[in-house]
Every structure is written in C-alpha cells, then in structure tokens.
Amino acid sequence: MEDKEILQAFRVSSNKDFAFKNLVAEYQERIYWHVRKILISHDDTDDVVQEVFIKVYKNLDTFREASQLFTWIYRIATNEALNFLKKRQRRHAVSMDDVYQELENTLSHGEHIDGDEIQMKLQKALLKLPEKQRLVFNMRYFDDLKYDDISEITGTSVGALKASYHLAVKKIEESLTTG
Amino acid sequence: MNNNDHDKNSLENLELKKLPFKVGEGYFNGLSERISNAIDAEESDLKYNLHLKKSPFVTPEGYFDTLSASIETKLSVGQKELKFYQRPLTRWLAVAASLTLLITIYFNQPSSADSDLLANVSDETIISFLESENGINDEFLISVEEIDSVLDAIYDDETGIFVNTLESNPELEYDFEYFDY
Structure with missing residues (x-):
C-alpha cells in the first residue's frame, strides 16, 4: 500500500485500523533499526518503537503532508529515542557521558x-x-538516506548535515585505523 | 606626482578592488560536485566496505511478526484503561495519604522538653538513627507497587508542557545543534 493510500484510508474511520496495520507493516523494520542504532538495547528499542507507532496513530489525523510520511515518522522516532535517553539521564541523575557509557556496556x-x-x-x-x-x-x-530527507527529519540545513557527516567519517576512520 | 597618479594609487580607485586572480572557466559550476567527490574519496574505505554496513544487532526470533499485534494491544489498552496514577481512586488515596502525613507530622512535633532531651543524646546516635530511618524509607519506597508509574507521573508533570506540545505538534523541530562539535 502506498503512503498516499494509507493516509486516505486512515481518514475514513471504518478503514482506520486496516490503514494503520499497513503503515506499521511498511515502516516497522526501518523504524526499529533506526531506533536500535540509537538505543543499542533491544528491550529499550521495543518500548520506544511501540511508543512511536502509538504517537503516529494518535497524530496521523493532524499530519499535514508538508513532509513525506516516512520522514515524519523518522522524526517522531528520533525525538522519542533521544528523549528516552534524556529521561534516563534525569531519572538516574547522571551525566549524558554516563548514559553513553551504559550504552557501551x-x-x-x-x-x-x-x-x-x-x-x-x-x-x-x-x-x-x-x-x-x-x-x-x-x-x-547505514540507512542510505538522502541529505534532503535527513534535513527534513532533523530540520537542519543540508550544508550543516554534510559538514557533520564529513566530521563523523573522519573521526570514525581515525578510530578504526588507530584504536 | 601629478593628480592622475595620485588618483590611481588611492584606495578610492575602484580599479584596485578588482582582484588580479583568475579561475578556470566554469570553475564554480562544478565546485559543489568536486567537493562531494573529494568527500567520497576520503570516506571510500568506509563507503565501500559493505561488511561494516552490516548491523551487529539482531532481534529475538519472530519479533517483527508480533510487533504489530503488541502495538495494537497497547493502543486498545491505552484507550480503555487509565494509567495507575490517572485513576480517580489513586488520586484520592494520594491526597488522603498526604493529609494524614501532614496531620501526623503536626501533632508529633517535638515539644521543647523533647528538644531538651535530645540535647543529651550524642550526635553519632542521632545520625545513625536518621540513617536507619532513611533505610526504612528507601525499602518502603522500593516495595511500593507501580512506583515506576508514580515516578513517571512526576516526571511527566515536570515536563508535561513540552511533551504535550510535541504530542499535538509532532512536526515541531527538534533542537538539533549541529555546530556544537
């Protein structure tokens, strides 16, 4: 089912559940792997992914189609995953470095x-x-997303994204060759 | 030096603003592409190493077959049942417990005679008593059922404004600070 069909079906109350099932089937794996790369743990990812789709369900009516459906869902997933880490940091009253150390463990x-x-x-x-x-x-x-799409997801200019990616690549190559 | 020479050597001479440098024809047309190619070349080790692109993460067997059902269950439960801390009875119990606690504290405040008695007790004894009391409180808190829900409720109360805004406007921008290297 195409995104447009999913959105049209979702707006008809008798087709809502059918449309949502299709949406989950279409995006569950991409969203899972996106969140998993941020949270590392399967259990945490499972919790957050479920929460992401619940948010999608509750807000899909208000989706204005100003962006693509998949970038909109990615955006919610990114926010949820990052907020999950921040919530953990606050709950345990630790620094973000400690949270990342836990992810490494x-x-x-x-x-x-x-x-x-x-x-x-x-x-x-x-x-x-x-x-x-x-x-x-x-x-x-990993996801081979275009800069334009990443820009929609993060609300950041393509130029800034390219600079960030370039820096990340340099640091990682250094880690892989030296460490 | 005549007037003409003076005008030529002055910084007000607009001809001086022209740079003596030249670039090849069409240089700027292909610049962006050449930068991208240079970036690609630098990252070639990573980019063309398909083994590295494979994720080391795996899921439990059949996870994606059941995920959709889990989400639907959560959705239907969420629509039918209020969370622990949202139930009216829980809220009334919390208010009643707080009032009881306040009344108890009010009527059990030490009188001046009690304070005088405390003056005869050593600091070490008082500290060890307070520490043992704290221990009991911690154990009590841990034993409270659904303490996580209560803590979540407190957290949500603190951040509710932001969470609610995001929930009703998920298209809001996340505060990314890409220049914060």
Whole structure:
C-alpha cells in the first residue's frame, strides 16, 4: 500500500485500523533499526518503537503532508529515542557521558548482539561521537538516506548535515585505523 | 606626482578592488560536485566496505511478526484503561495519604522538653538513627507497587508542557545543534 493510500484510508474511520496495520507493516523494520542504532538495547528499542507507532496513530489525523510520511515518522522516532535517553539521564541523575557509557556496556555485554570485531569497533566509535554526528552518520551511512530527507527529519540545513557527516567519517576512520 | 597618479594609487580607485586572480572557466559550476567527490574519496574505505554496513544487532526470533499485534494491544489498552496514577481512586488515596502525613507530622512535633532531651543524646546516635530511618524509607519506597508509574507521573508533570506540545505538534523541530562539535 502506498503512503498516499494509507493516509486516505486512515481518514475514513471504518478503514482506520486496516490503514494503520499497513503503515506499521511498511515502516516497522526501518523504524526499529533506526531506533536500535540509537538505543543499542533491544528491550529499550521495543518500548520506544511501540511508543512511536502509538504517537503516529494518535497524530496521523493532524499530519499535514508538508513532509513525506516516512520522514515524519523518522522524526517522531528520533525525538522519542533521544528523549528516552534524556529521561534516563534525569531519572538516574547522571551525566549524558554516563548514559553513553551504559550504552557501551550494553553493546559489549547485552543480549541480541552478534557482530564481529570490526563491526563492534565501528559501533563503539559511533558511541564516542557527539549525538548529532552519530545520528547523521547512522542515517546516511547505514540507512542510505538522502541529505534532503535527513534535513527534513532533523530540520537542519543540508550544508550543516554534510559538514557533520564529513566530521563523523573522519573521526570514525581515525578510530578504526588507530584504536 | 601629478593628480592622475595620485588618483590611481588611492584606495578610492575602484580599479584596485578588482582582484588580479583568475579561475578556470566554469570553475564554480562544478565546485559543489568536486567537493562531494573529494568527500567520497576520503570516506571510500568506509563507503565501500559493505561488511561494516552490516548491523551487529539482531532481534529475538519472530519479533517483527508480533510487533504489530503488541502495538495494537497497547493502543486498545491505552484507550480503555487509565494509567495507575490517572485513576480517580489513586488520586484520592494520594491526597488522603498526604493529609494524614501532614496531620501526623503536626501533632508529633517535638515539644521543647523533647528538644531538651535530645540535647543529651550524642550526635553519632542521632545520625545513625536518621540513617536507619532513611533505610526504612528507601525499602518502603522500593516495595511500593507501580512506583515506576508514580515516578513517571512526576516526571511527566515536570515536563508535561513540552511533551504535550510535541504530542499535538509532532512536526515541531527538534533542537538539533549541529555546530556544537
């Protein structure tokens, strides 16, 4: 089902659930992997992904189609994932560095992780990046999103995104070759 | 030096504003592309290493087969049932408990005679008593059912304005600070 059809169907109350089922089927994996790369833990990701789709369901009526549906959902997912980390930081009264240290521990010892040495090294290098560079790198490198789409998701200019990505690449290559 | 030479050497001579440098024809037309190519070349190790692009993360078996159902369940539960802290009875109990606590504290305040008695107790004894009291309170708090929901409610109260704004306007911009390297 195309995005347009999903949106049209969702606006008819008798088709709402059918349309939403299709939307979840269409986007669940992309959104899951996007959030998973931010939160590392499967359980945390599961919680946040469910929350993302609940928000999508509750707000889809107000979606004005000023952006593409997938960038809109990505935007909600990104906000939810980052807010999840910030909430954890506040709840435990720790610094964001501590939160990222916890993510690294999950990466090293958590469940549902099965990468070889170099893949793990890349993920650890990513955790050392500033939050925004890490986000841009994930979306560009792993998800192959266009800068224009990342710009819609993050509300940042394409030029600034290119600069962020370029810096991230340089830092990661350095980590991979030296560390 | 005649007047003509003076005018030529003055910074007010607009001819001086013209740069003596030249660029090849069409240089600026292809600049953006050349920068992109240079970036691609620099990141080539990463870009063309398909092994690195593979995620080390996995999901439990059949996870995506059940995700949709889990979301639907949560949606239907959320629509039918209020959260613990939103239930009217819970709210009344919380108010009643707070009032009871305030009344208890009011009627149990130490009199001046009690304070005099405390003066005879060593500081170490008082500190160890208070520490043991705190321990009991912590244990009590941990034992309270759904304490997470209560803490979430407090957190939501603190940040409710922002969360509600975002919920009703999910297209609002997230505060990304990309130049904060």
